[in-house]
Amino acid sequence: MPRRAPRSRRSDCPISITLELLGDEWSLLVVRDLMFKGLRTFQEFANSGEGIASNVLAERLARLEAGGIVSRERDAEDRRRVLYRLTEKGIDLAPVMVEIVLWAARHERTGAPEATVAAMRHHREGFLAEIRQRWEATAGAQSPDSPLRPSPESS
Amino acid sequence: MPRRAPRSRRSDCPISITLELLGDEWSLLVVRDLMFKGLRTFQEFANSGEGIASNVLAERLARLEAGGIVSRERDAEDRRRVLYRLTEKGIDLAPVMVEIVLWAARHERTGAPEATVAAMRHHREGFLAEIRQRWEATAGAQSPDSPLRPSPESS
DNA sequence: CGCATCGACTTGCAAAGTGCAAGTGGTAGC
């Protein structure tokens, strides 16, 4: 149990709060694997390319779960396996991820497929809607938890 | 010289590349200070609230400069002072920052002013345009460097 | 000038975190 949720934050700045939760070299890669690649298990994350160490991966998954960004449950069909999934809070990171991809595609030499980048840039809303739909589709027996989320979009 | 620019990246994924450059708990705070708070000097960053250690701040500034996100130059009026500034690549992080703020404002208890968040949410383009204008305004004797940036926005 | 100050970093450590290799402990399959 390396580090638990900070009882007191260093500041109440939204950027700072986000960085305390996601500000490391690995957390967003797990989010990426869940959001774009459809990966769901520890093994899959571990082998997804960048070579995260298993202890670091375990700690990050625990932190993401504690932060309410991913949920975990044992696979009913193979009880050895644990299936991770983005929560609503997690899938809400999609706009952030998209902007990161667009920024990197513009300023760095990336391997992102041109078509995907173009879709993100020119059909942003549709792209985001599609991601959310895919997420909802993989819901399985989604527990009816829509607990937080103060203001949906209105006002 | 703790760590230099990686000669080989762990992957060509845009998320991964961005995390190698900005994926830590401090770099984006410096970007925030430059982008939203108008801070420009080492001291100002050091005292901006979250309490970054001076050696870490120095290393981050060097890394951000090496990554082309900030530029530095000595103040002409007080040669002790170094003035940092976002580059074009740096100011292009504004959409990422805005999405982070919106996400955090929705899912965490932040101290972000309600009016600012509302402006980001409902007048996103205008908000971004304003940030860029403020950035251009502080240009001083802006060197005419618009070197990269493959596709501006068109296509 | 002479000297205290300032601003931007270094340096020295102890403590915390990371990467790697090798376990552990429940399933599953046969």
Place this chain on the structure above:
DNA sequence: GCTACCACTTGCACTTTGCAAGTCGATGCG
């Protein structure tokens, strides 16, 4: 029952962080 799988732990060397103190080239001022 035995081996394999999967999700983690554990040990340990190595690196990075956080904190305090120091360096070094400007100012400011008497």
